């Protein structure tokens with residue numbers, strides 16, 4: 186005993202650890218949450234407008250809309266960032282010609298912060314793909330880990346002062362939109378992307394209900410791959426039924442933002458890492474896209490996004506709201 190006391194006094198042995206009570210643990214967790222909320226607010230407080238891009242299913246052009254929305258706003262002289270929140274299938278770096286880039290720690294005083302990668306037109310980009318060892322590495326992450334990473338994208342990424350942050354979510358109604366809604370409390374609205382086919386339209390009402398449940402305002406619906414623009418004569422012909430998304434938007438009480446035709450240039454530019462909206466030629470798809478961006482700008486400026494009702498309830502059998 187006397188020996189131990191001597192050792193303790195000399196700093197050689199640690200005093201026996203006191204058991205941590207449940208209350209202490211809860212208090213520590215609460216303190217951590219408050220600190221995180223403050224850190225998120227510090228980041229998001231420097232961003233004027235936050236727009237989320239969502240789709241009911243994959244392959245409808247959601248990432249194409251997100252990257253081109255960012256590019257169109259940047260071309261107007263706005264300071265823009267884009268967050269690729271699709272943790273398991275990040276596509277934004279490829280669409281902006283940033284494949285293979287890695288995120289670096291900010292040089293200088295604040296070494297805790299990651300710097301977003303600089304994209305075309307000065308767009309600041311952050312994606313899971315910048316944190317991987319190689320671009321073809323698969324990401325097998327489950328719910329809580331994904332939610333934790335999304336939080337890090339707000340706490341430890343130095344976005345700086347931005348006019349717009351565009352957030353590209355993975356398709357469907359999974360964990361990521363839940364975390365975004367939790368962290369980005371003052372989101373200015375969600376853009377929902379669909380195609381004219383019935384299968385895609387079926388998913389819209391699910392996406393709309395989900396968005397309303399998350400209490401996020403909806404900016405409106407975009408119908409992508411709507412008709413086909415011939416690369417030779419420039420004429421547009423309707424391949425699938427046209428106008429069904431506009432009808433659906435009316436029925437769901439949300440804005441219809443516009444329709445983008447199928448245009449082979451969109452695929453080519455997407456694959457080569459160049460936003461199609463930056464093309465010099467005013468093709469029908471470029472014109473359509475610019476009109477959509479103008480409409481989004483007006484809806485935000487005039488606070489016209491469809492707001493969720495306070496007592497909005499879901500009638501499905503799957504979600505926790507039921």
Ligand code: ADP
Nearest residue numbers: 243244245246247248249446447448451452455
């Ligand atoms: P999602 O994000 O919904 O999975 P993407 O934006 O990755 O969809 O688009 C899927 C593919 O379709 C990409 O190769 C993209 O270039 C192409 N694409 C998207 N919209 C159009 C369009 N209007 N015309 C032609 N190709 C398009």
